[in-house]
Amino acid sequence: MATKVVMEALSPTMEEGRLVKWLKNEGDAVKSGEPIAEVETDKAVMELVARADGVLRKRVLGEGTAAPVGQLVGVIGTADENIDALVAGGGAPAGASAAKPAEQTIANANESAGASSIPRSRDQAQGEASMPPQQKAAGTPPQSPGPGAPAPQQGAPSNGGRAKSSPLARRLASERGIDLGAMQGSGPGGRIVKRDVEGAAAGGGQQAAARQAPAARPRSGADFEDVALTQIRKTIARRLSESIGPIPTFYLTTEIDLTRASELRDAMLEMGDEWKVSFNDIILKATATALAQHPEVNAHWLGDKIRYHNRVHLGMAVATDDGLIVPVIFDADQKRMSEISAEAKSLAKKARERKLKPEEYTGSTFSVSNLGMFGIDQFTAIINPPEVGIIAIGAAEDKPVIVGDDIEVRKKLRLTMSCDHRAVDGAVGAKFLQTLKRMLENPLMLVY
DSSP: OOEEEEOOOOSTTOSEEEEEEESSOTTOEEOTTOEEEEEEOSSOEEEEEOSSSEEEEEEOSOTTOEEETTOEEEEEEOTTOOOHHHHHTOSSOSOGGGSOOTTOOHHHHHHHHTOTTSOOOHHHHTOGGGSOSSOOOOOSOOOBOOSOOOOOOTTOOOBTTBOOBOHHHHHHHHHHTOOGGGOOOOSGGGOBOHHHHHHHHHHHHHHHHHHHSOOOOOOOSSSOOOOOOOHHHHHHHHHHHHHHTTSOEEEEEEEEEOHHHHHHHHHHHHTOGGGOOOHHHHHHHHHHHHHHHOTTTSEEEOSSOEEEOSSOOEEEOEEETTEEEOOEETTGGGSOHHHHHHHHHHHHHHHHTTOOOGGGSSOOSEEEEEOGGGTOOOOOOOOOTTBSEEEEEEEEEEEEEEETTEEEEEEEEEEEEEEETTTOOHHHHHHHHHHHHHHHHSGGGGOO
């Protein structure tokens, strides 16, 4: 008996998908569970698998074409089976049960699609009652590095594959997110020195931005060019409209002294690469620890109730060529700083390569966005519903500060929290920021 191949809900928030590429031709034999096509969801490019053994008799949907969840995209059957009636009646989505709304849980999404191959997240495995009815979708500014660093300049000096540089230059470059391998040194023998790093960081961190921003779209000679929206861009537009309009948002800004955090980071760097962390990693750890002490902020607004989470699942905004996505560090408050650093790098890499699994970008309880690497002093981030807050991180800068009767240079950072006033009052948000500031200014509280 012939089997329909339908557009499956391959992510919890997917309402339609775009067939990127067929992996099987008409007439090819297929086995149940074997990938037959690649589909672009609202978050990533994933494989659509066969749900029966047989022959791919018909490819109904063409490559590059979008279709709603539940619509027929192909037919699997025996070589001599008549499939005309099946193809003729398969142009529309196969009933409401095949296409769940964006608010469905991961479990429901998998059931409606029959996607038993999608693994369950830790939230589901330990109790699906804790999962929000509305799952995460990208909608905040970029935080993690963009795809690929620029290639090293031709003739750039190297030492065992590494650019020759002074210890001070390496420390400054690490703090400011600058790739030494892409620089030409002005010191003796092409050695990279302090003035080279400071020059690269000048003008708004152009080199760091080039390394971390999504690739620029090539321009044609035409007056204009229309580009169809990707599935992820459609989701971003919808989610931002859901957030900025109906949510009564207020903002709290504080300035944090990162001098001790910088000293801690330098000390960890001296211990070896396995201890290497960034300022962003320290802030992620501090935010997660502060959230554990303030469950009134680690919450979801569900319309008729507020859900206070006892576990801290921290979302971090990542920029990709196709838009923004927010992978999740689960139980972030329970992890060491080095573990958070390694997981953040891995998730950001997967996000840029569009290899995230649904359980890696759903279920966050609070989010963090970072534009500091672009030289942005301060900004406000948009809340991802149903979350009730988000942290926006600016650039860490050396500033003169009056300490007693003296003027000292201290490393300062401005941090802004967006709060959903329906769930978070001003005093509640202020107390959370007080705790976060205390931890960042006394970072030994985060080391254990």
